[in-house]
Every structure is written in C-alpha cells, then in structure tokens.
Amino acid sequence: MTRILPRKDVVIVGLGWTGSIIANELADEGLDVLALERGPWRDTATDFNIGYAQDELRYAIRRDLFLQPGTEAITMRNNAGQTALPMRDYGSFLPGHGVGGAGVHWNGHTWRFWDSDFRINSHLTERYGAAKFAGLDLQDWGVTAAEMEPFYDAFEYLCGISGKAGNIRGQKQPGGNPFEDPRAREYPLPPMQMTYAPTLFAEAAKSLNLSPFPTPSANLSAEYVNPLGIAMGQCTMCGFCERFGCANYSKSSAQTCVLPVLMRKPNFELRTECEVLKIEKHRSGNMARGVTYMDASGEEFFQPADIVLLCAYGLMNVRLMMLSGIGKQYDPNTNEGTVGRNYCYQTNCGTQVFFDGKEFNPFIAAGSLGQSVDDYNGDAFDHGSVDFVGGAGINCIPTNARPIGYRPVPPGTPRWGSAWKRETARNYRSTLSFSCQGSSYPQRGNYLDLDPTYKDRHGRPLLRMTFEFPDNDIRMSHFMSDRSEEVARALGGRQYTTSRTAKAWNSVPYQSTHNTGGAIMGTDPTRSAVNRYLQSWDVNNVFVVGASAFAHNAGKNPTGTVGALAFLAADAIRNRYLKAAGQPLVAA
Amino acid sequence: MLSPPNGSGSRRELLASVTAISLAAGAHAAAARSYSGALPFRTYSADPPRPVLPGAWLFFTQDEAVAVEAMVDRLIPADDLSVGGKEAGCAVFIDRQLAGPYGNSSRLYTRGPFAQGLPTQGYQGEANPAQRYRAGLAAIDSWLKREKNRPFAALPAEEQDAFLTGLDKNEITLPQGGAGFFNLLLQNTMEGFFSDPVYGGNRGMASWRMLGFPGTRYDYRDWVSRHNQRYPQPPVSIMGAAEWSPRAGAAR
Structure with missing residues (x-):
C-alpha cells in the first residue's frame, strides 16, 4: 500500500551538484523544498575522513562511494543487432551514489563549452555546410555562450575555481585559454602551483606553437x-x-560548497535512502502530481508536489522519464522520439x-592540477582539410600515482615476474602521461531505452545503452593521436606510446564518467526532451537537469556545464515559471 | 574482513537511522531518515577499515593456501627490489578479500538470465570470485596432477613459471572452472601487493618502498615546486609507520 504524504512545493530527485544548487535557490525563494536521495547522507568528517580517506583499495578499486550495480545496473551492447547484457560490475564509467552524487568523486576539471558547441548545427553549417557532418544528429541547444555566461560564472564562483581567464569581455588575456568565449571576469582563484610534468608538457606544446594554459580546477589553489x-x-x-571524497575541504562539491548552508534552511528537507520509482502524472498528462518512492524499509510513499525536478545522474534521469512515460521513446529505426536520443560519451586517447x-614525483598531484591545450578542440581550428568534425583537448593532468592503478611500463613488458617488477620500479617516477579528451557526436544507432529482459531490485526494467564510436569520432581521435605523437617527440624521452581509439566500445576498462544526452535540450519539441529552460516539453512542471540535457558532448569534462545548467534552471523557475505556473516556458 | 561498504547493514547506516528517528520524533514515520534545519553530525559515526590480523585462513583450505602462496611468489618473485608475494602477504590479502563482500559479489548485479557475453560486455559468469577461486584452484590442481603428478607448490620454480606462462598466454586450457582464473589471480595479487598494508598485503610497505610511493602522506605543498628532485620521505600507511611507535608495528 502506498502512503500519501503532505504536499511540498518542490520535490527534487537526487541531491548532488544540480539538486543542491537548485534546492538552495528555490529555498531562498521561500518555497518548501524536499530532496529525495537514493543513497546515504555523506559528509567530509564522517565519510571522507582524513584518517583513512587515502585508501586506494577501498575507494578506487572496490569503489565504496559509487553506485553499485546491485542497486542499479545498466545493460549494454554496441549495436541493435546484439543482445544487451547487464554490466555486472561498472567499468567504463562509474556513477556516484549518495548525497553529493558524482560531484563527490570527480577530479574537478571545470570547463565552459563554447558558443560553437551550443550552436553546433548552425555554426558548422555556416562554416562548412551541412554535408560536412552528414549522418551526425547535431542539434543546437537553444542557448548561446553569452546567455550561459552568468550561469557558468555563478557555478565557478560557488566552487572557487582556480584558473586563468583567456578572454575577459572580449579582451584576450595572456596565459589563459585563447579559444574560450568572453567571460565577465577572472576566475575566483589563481591557477594551482604546477608540478614538473605539466611544466615540461607546456614547454613542449609552446615549441609546437600550441597555446597551453592551466587547467581550470576545482581543487583550490588558495583558501576561499x-x-x-x-x-x-x-x-x-x-x-x-x-x-x-576530499578530506581537506579543498575540492568543490555539494558538501563543501552548498550543503552547510542549504541543510540549515528550515524550508528544506532531505530524506535519504529513498528511491524514487516513478513520477506520477495528472490524468491530463501534461502535469505531474508528484513522485512515488520507496524508503529503505521497503515501504512505498506518494509525495505530492507542485514542481518535480529530476536531478539524478543523467542516465538515471533518462530512465526515470522512461519509467514514468514522460516524453516519447526514441526509435532509431524511424529516428523519431524525444527521450533516449543523442546519447554521447567521450572519445579519448592517451x-x-x-x-x-x-x-616527476607523480604522487604529488591533484585531480585538475595540470596544463591543457585547446588548439585542436571543438571547432577551434579549420576543419576544411580534415575528414571529421569535432576535436579534443590535450591535457597533461597527472591526477595521481596510486600504485594499484598507476604503474606505467613500456609496451611489451610482461605482466608479472622479475622483468615486470624491474620495469615497474624503473618507470614509476619517471613517466609523463597526457591524454586527449575528445568530443562525442550523436548518431542514429546510439541511444538509450528500457531493457526488455533485465530488471532492478524493484522489478523495474534496467536502462539499456546501445553505443558504438561513430566513424567521425574515430577519425577525429586518430587525428589527435597523431598530434599527441608530435607533442611526445617534442618532449624527448627514451620512448613513447600513444593509444588509438578503435571499435568496439568496451564497457570493461575505465574510460570516462561523462555520459551525456538522452533527455536533451533543444529548440524542436519533436527532437528534444526539454526546452532551453530544461522544462519537459510534455509535462510542464517537470524540469530535467544534468548532462542528460547535452545535445552532444564536447571534448571537455561536463561538470562546469552541468553546474551552469543547474543555475539556468533555477533562474528559469524563479523568474519565469513561478509567474506562469503550469505553463510551458517555450511554446511547443 | 574488510569494513562493509556504506550499503545496507553498515554501522554507519545504523547510526544514521538512529539519528534520523530522533530527528523525526513527532513527525510522520515517512521521515525515518529526514534531515532538516541542521547539518546532521554524530561523533564516532565514521567507518574506518578494520586491520587484517594474522591468523588462520578464513577462506582458503590449507592446500589452497599453500598453492596460492606459491603462485603469488612466482607472480611477484623475491629479488633485490622487494620481498616476494608470499612474504608480502598477498595470499593473506586474497584470503580476507574472498571472505568478505568482494568474494561474494554482494554489491554486483547478480540476477539472471546468464548468457554468454561479448568481450565488450565484461564478465557474465554466475560464479562470484570466491567460487571462481575454489573452482580455479581445483582445476589447476587436477591438471597438474594429471600432467606433472604433483601440486603447484611442489614444482621447481622454472616449471611453476612455465605453467603460469601457459595460463597467461592461454596455451594451457584448464578443465571446467579454470577459464579466466589466471587474470583474476593476477589482478588480486597486484591489489594485495600495492594496497595499503591494513588489508594484509604489502607488508612493511614493501611495494611502496620499491616504487618510492609515499602512501598516505597528505600534504605536499612544500615539495610541489621542487621540480625533478626526488621526494625524500619514506611511506606512511593508514596505520602509520613502524618507526613512529611500537603500536604501529602492525604495518610491518
């Protein structure tokens, strides 16, 4: 039996970055806000405790802070001709779990996407003609970089990002990223002190006439x-x-940047270990009544609310929409439908x-302490002479040297025995690594839907992911491998090795927790799930916030844009939706 | 056993629920874990790892333990760089891991149906790591008894290496239950050799000393700008360092 609870103004599904940012804004508006979080409460002193936080086995290998597949798994296949099977353990990507979400365990690279990303279809069509990207479902997001700027600024100042501006109100700034769009002001904190490897990388990049700059970092260079x-x-x-989790209060997260204020607000309530099962719609179909959730004891509740915000991990937002019948399931055969489309990832090489x-003392490191090069990212360079669109950032960001996971050895080294050990010891402190984080563009065969066979612990279908690297992205990534080899040669060294992206996408080795799309924002209600304010095109009081809204993925980490979208959605609710409750903010 | 994850039944969760019930007094029962108006905090609610203690095998039989100790000692042989895998405690580490949540896959997706997967779909077997060790070690033992007439530990080192190489290169096909076992053994052996000594392997921080990894030292601000100069401090474990105090000798 489902128990019916007293009404709330706002119910938020998931208390990570986006949920906490919007909750705080809406609590300031005087609304009665409830967040439902599937995982446990987490805070620095108790869960990222300085006495034992630095435990590679527990946190990096056994992944204590992550979503466990027993709680929710995802099935995968490379194309629709295969039978999807569950990822029995997560590997290629690692969703978060509990208060703070994936924002607890991120590295902290905090980028802005470019105007040429938000207007990708218009921009590429204007510059090269639409035939240049035939076969890729590139769509404009419905916003511009100028419109996003205040929201990026709000997120960066919330976090205390350490970096160097490259463009302040149109004035290029020496030492910053020359390819970024204008920003209103400098980063809140100066760049971090550089370690040795990124310093050498930057010198090599400069010798090739590239433009290295300090990676914008949510690891704080100073008190803030x-x-x-x-x-x-x-x-x-x-x-x-x-x-x-950071034991030192020096990595930006919901815990370090929002919760100490939000949790004290009397009109905010958090319920943990409560899993939302479904968003319940009115009979009319275009409004939600609230959500049904189950608590840790297995009891079911209906929580009525006037506004429902999906702020879970992007993939889980998409699945909840599908389970709740919000939007039309995308069908790759007809290329129709709004939910599940434009699933993208990241195309990397190292x-x-x-x-x-x-x-190099590689253990002296932080998640975003390094140098980046954007000369070959996005549309920073003329693609007229190459057979692809998109690009990659080249990043020398040695994040750690934790020895279960980090043991660089030259190709051909045995995996065990005396020779293995000799090479392991020889190369541990004297190897420099850098990587290319490449764009991932949508194509018809890559999508999300509900699995027909496998169920979660509540008997609900798992999300099914069908994904393969598009040919365009493989060509882009090979171009980046070639550029990487130029940098490697400029660095000198005894030898180098560069990886090359190949089909098929493998769900086992870790690659990136940058899963984007599935509930994309856009201008066309038949080809996107939410409008430019992240309001569902179909259910007017549902907003869907996260990387699920990305119409494609750029060669950049998503969190900066995810945080900016949270501020955008909060602004839209405060300044538009509350004046027109129940109404679409963009006419469909 | 390792500390449990923050999943159901952990100490941390129990405390959270106690806190929450008191917070929710007078409210409806739905708010059994409801937090409002304050940052929830309760002293002693952290969940540190419990150090592995020496003693009897928790998972392995005596014969299995002898075989695994011999195997980890060939995967990581003793030489001038470090002690071998056996002396480093790799078999103890694996034993304790298999006796805990890792061994029984309690956190993984273990629902059927089970189907033969593609390489891109990862491990699709029904057996958990504990079951794979039991079957894999039995498969190795029966193969060796048939081909060599002796168990692994009784072979000369060169023959042990040749056998492990055969498994690594898929040149030896084990009877049922042996497929994929070598990779699992190798992965767990490396985990034991390189993880914090609190879990029973990496005794005396042998692997960290070999690499020059300082362990859980926490603050490198005074060294970050000293480019190309080797960091001079010895490693520290979650349990401290042997040289700090007699009590921290457990790290040895």
Whole structure:
C-alpha cells in the first residue's frame, strides 16, 4: 500500500551538484523544498575522513562511494543487432551514489563549452555546410555562450575555481585559454602551483606553437570563501581526488560548497535512502502530481508536489522519464522520439613518455592540477582539410600515482615476474602521461531505452545503452593521436606510446564518467526532451537537469556545464515559471 | 574482513537511522531518515577499515593456501627490489578479500538470465570470485596432477613459471572452472601487493618502498615546486609507520 504524504512545493530527485544548487535557490525563494536521495547522507568528517580517506583499495578499486550495480545496473551492447547484457560490475564509467552524487568523486576539471558547441548545427553549417557532418544528429541547444555566461560564472564562483581567464569581455588575456568565449571576469582563484610534468608538457606544446594554459580546477589553489559564505581550504595535492571524497575541504562539491548552508534552511528537507520509482502524472498528462518512492524499509510513499525536478545522474534521469512515460521513446529505426536520443560519451586517447633519470614525483598531484591545450578542440581550428568534425583537448593532468592503478611500463613488458617488477620500479617516477579528451557526436544507432529482459531490485526494467564510436569520432581521435605523437617527440624521452581509439566500445576498462544526452535540450519539441529552460516539453512542471540535457558532448569534462545548467534552471523557475505556473516556458 | 561498504547493514547506516528517528520524533514515520534545519553530525559515526590480523585462513583450505602462496611468489618473485608475494602477504590479502563482500559479489548485479557475453560486455559468469577461486584452484590442481603428478607448490620454480606462462598466454586450457582464473589471480595479487598494508598485503610497505610511493602522506605543498628532485620521505600507511611507535608495528 502506498502512503500519501503532505504536499511540498518542490520535490527534487537526487541531491548532488544540480539538486543542491537548485534546492538552495528555490529555498531562498521561500518555497518548501524536499530532496529525495537514493543513497546515504555523506559528509567530509564522517565519510571522507582524513584518517583513512587515502585508501586506494577501498575507494578506487572496490569503489565504496559509487553506485553499485546491485542497486542499479545498466545493460549494454554496441549495436541493435546484439543482445544487451547487464554490466555486472561498472567499468567504463562509474556513477556516484549518495548525497553529493558524482560531484563527490570527480577530479574537478571545470570547463565552459563554447558558443560553437551550443550552436553546433548552425555554426558548422555556416562554416562548412551541412554535408560536412552528414549522418551526425547535431542539434543546437537553444542557448548561446553569452546567455550561459552568468550561469557558468555563478557555478565557478560557488566552487572557487582556480584558473586563468583567456578572454575577459572580449579582451584576450595572456596565459589563459585563447579559444574560450568572453567571460565577465577572472576566475575566483589563481591557477594551482604546477608540478614538473605539466611544466615540461607546456614547454613542449609552446615549441609546437600550441597555446597551453592551466587547467581550470576545482581543487583550490588558495583558501576561499564562496558567495554563500562557506569557507574552503587550500589543496595539499595529496593525489587522492578522483574516486575519493576530499578530506581537506579543498575540492568543490555539494558538501563543501552548498550543503552547510542549504541543510540549515528550515524550508528544506532531505530524506535519504529513498528511491524514487516513478513520477506520477495528472490524468491530463501534461502535469505531474508528484513522485512515488520507496524508503529503505521497503515501504512505498506518494509525495505530492507542485514542481518535480529530476536531478539524478543523467542516465538515471533518462530512465526515470522512461519509467514514468514522460516524453516519447526514441526509435532509431524511424529516428523519431524525444527521450533516449543523442546519447554521447567521450572519445579519448592517451600517451605515455618514458624518461630516464627524471623525478616527476607523480604522487604529488591533484585531480585538475595540470596544463591543457585547446588548439585542436571543438571547432577551434579549420576543419576544411580534415575528414571529421569535432576535436579534443590535450591535457597533461597527472591526477595521481596510486600504485594499484598507476604503474606505467613500456609496451611489451610482461605482466608479472622479475622483468615486470624491474620495469615497474624503473618507470614509476619517471613517466609523463597526457591524454586527449575528445568530443562525442550523436548518431542514429546510439541511444538509450528500457531493457526488455533485465530488471532492478524493484522489478523495474534496467536502462539499456546501445553505443558504438561513430566513424567521425574515430577519425577525429586518430587525428589527435597523431598530434599527441608530435607533442611526445617534442618532449624527448627514451620512448613513447600513444593509444588509438578503435571499435568496439568496451564497457570493461575505465574510460570516462561523462555520459551525456538522452533527455536533451533543444529548440524542436519533436527532437528534444526539454526546452532551453530544461522544462519537459510534455509535462510542464517537470524540469530535467544534468548532462542528460547535452545535445552532444564536447571534448571537455561536463561538470562546469552541468553546474551552469543547474543555475539556468533555477533562474528559469524563479523568474519565469513561478509567474506562469503550469505553463510551458517555450511554446511547443 | 574488510569494513562493509556504506550499503545496507553498515554501522554507519545504523547510526544514521538512529539519528534520523530522533530527528523525526513527532513527525510522520515517512521521515525515518529526514534531515532538516541542521547539518546532521554524530561523533564516532565514521567507518574506518578494520586491520587484517594474522591468523588462520578464513577462506582458503590449507592446500589452497599453500598453492596460492606459491603462485603469488612466482607472480611477484623475491629479488633485490622487494620481498616476494608470499612474504608480502598477498595470499593473506586474497584470503580476507574472498571472505568478505568482494568474494561474494554482494554489491554486483547478480540476477539472471546468464548468457554468454561479448568481450565488450565484461564478465557474465554466475560464479562470484570466491567460487571462481575454489573452482580455479581445483582445476589447476587436477591438471597438474594429471600432467606433472604433483601440486603447484611442489614444482621447481622454472616449471611453476612455465605453467603460469601457459595460463597467461592461454596455451594451457584448464578443465571446467579454470577459464579466466589466471587474470583474476593476477589482478588480486597486484591489489594485495600495492594496497595499503591494513588489508594484509604489502607488508612493511614493501611495494611502496620499491616504487618510492609515499602512501598516505597528505600534504605536499612544500615539495610541489621542487621540480625533478626526488621526494625524500619514506611511506606512511593508514596505520602509520613502524618507526613512529611500537603500536604501529602492525604495518610491518
């Protein structure tokens, strides 16, 4: 039996970055806000405790802070001709779990997407003609970089991002990223102190006439008090960042940037270990009544609410929409439908340069402490002479040297025995790594839907992911491998090795937790799930916030844009929706 | 056993629910884990790992333990760089892992139907790591008894290496239950050799000393700008360092 609870103004599904940002904004508006979080409460002192946070086995290998497949798995296949099977353990990507979500265990690379991303179809059509990207379902997002700027700014100042601006109100800034769009002001904090490997990388990049700059980082270069009045500490470069909660209050997260203020607001309530099963719609179909959820004891509740915000991990937002009948399931055969389309990922390659006699001290590291090059990212360069669109950032960001996972050895080294050990010891401190994080563009065969066979612990269908690297993206990535080899040669060293992206996408080795799309924002209600305010085209009081809204993925980490979209949605609700409750903010 | 994850039944969750019930007093039962008006905090609710203690095998039989100790000692042989896998505690590490949530796959997706997967779909077997060890070690033992008339531990080192190489290169096909076992063994052996000593392997931080990894030192701000100069400090474990105090000798 489902128990019916007292009404709330707003119910938020998931209390990570987006949920906490919007909850805080809407609580300031005076609304009665409830967040339902599937996982447990997590906070720095108790869960990322300084006494044992630096435990590679527990957090990086056994993944204590992550979503476990027993709670929710996803099935995968490379194309519709195959039978999808469950990822019995997560590998290629690792969704978060609990309060803070994936924002607990991220590295902290905090990018802005470019105007040429938000207007990707218009931009590429104007520059090259639409035939240049035939076969790719590239769509404009419905916003411009100029419209996104204040929301990026709000997120960066909330976090205390360390970086160097490349363009302030149209004025190029030496030392910053020359390809970025204009920003209103400098980053809140200066760049981090550089370690040795990125310093050498930047010198090599400059020798090739590239434009290296410090990677914008959510690992704080100095003490900081954010606009909410929350204080953070300086990063100590301990090298336990990605896959770990920060024990030092120096990595931006919901815990360090929002919750100390949000949790004290009397008109905000959090219920943990409550899994939302479904968004319930009115009979009319174009409004939600609230959500049904189950608590840890297995009891079911109906929570009525006037506004429902999906702020779970992007993939889970998409699945909840499908389970709730919000939007029309995308069908790759007809190319019709709004939910499940434009699923994208990231197209990466990596390079290792082996030196003799250098001491990189690779364990002195932080998640975003490094140097980046955007000369070949997105549409920063003329694609007239190449057979692809898109690109990649080249990033030398040695995030850690935790030895279960980090043991670089030259190709051909045995996996065990005396020779293995000799090479492992020889190369551990003297290897420089950098990687290319490449764009991922939508194509018809890549999509999300509900699996016909496999069920979760509540008997609901799992999400099914059908994905293969598009030919365009493979060509892009090979181009980047070639550019990487130029940088590797400029670095010198004894030898180097560069990987090359190949089909088929493999769900086992870790690649990136940058899963995007499935509930994309856009201008066409028949080809996108939400409008430019992240409001569902179909159910007017449902907003869907996260990387699920990305119409494609750029060669950049998504969190900066995810955070900006949270501020965008909060602004739209405060300043538009509340004045027109129940109404579509964009005419369909 | 390792500390449990923050999944159901963990100490941390129990405390959370106790906290929450008191918070929710007078409210409806739905708010059994409801937080409002304050940052929830309760002292002693952290969940540190419990150090692996020496003692009897928890998962392996005596014969299995002898075989695994011999195998980890060939995968990681003793030489001038470090002690071998056996002395480093890799078999103890694996034993304790198999006796805990890792061994029984309690966190993974273990519902059927089970089907033969593609390489891109990862492990699709029904057996958990504990079952794979039991079957894999039995398969190795029966193959060796048939072909060599002796168990693994009784072979000379060169023959042990030749056998492991055959498994690694898929040149030896084990009877039922042996497929994929070598990769699992190798992965767990490396985990044991390189993880924090709190879990029973990497005794004396042998692998960290070999690499020059300082372990859980936490603050490198005074060294970050000293480019190309080797960081001079010895490693520290979650349990501290042997040289710090007699009590921390457990790290040895």
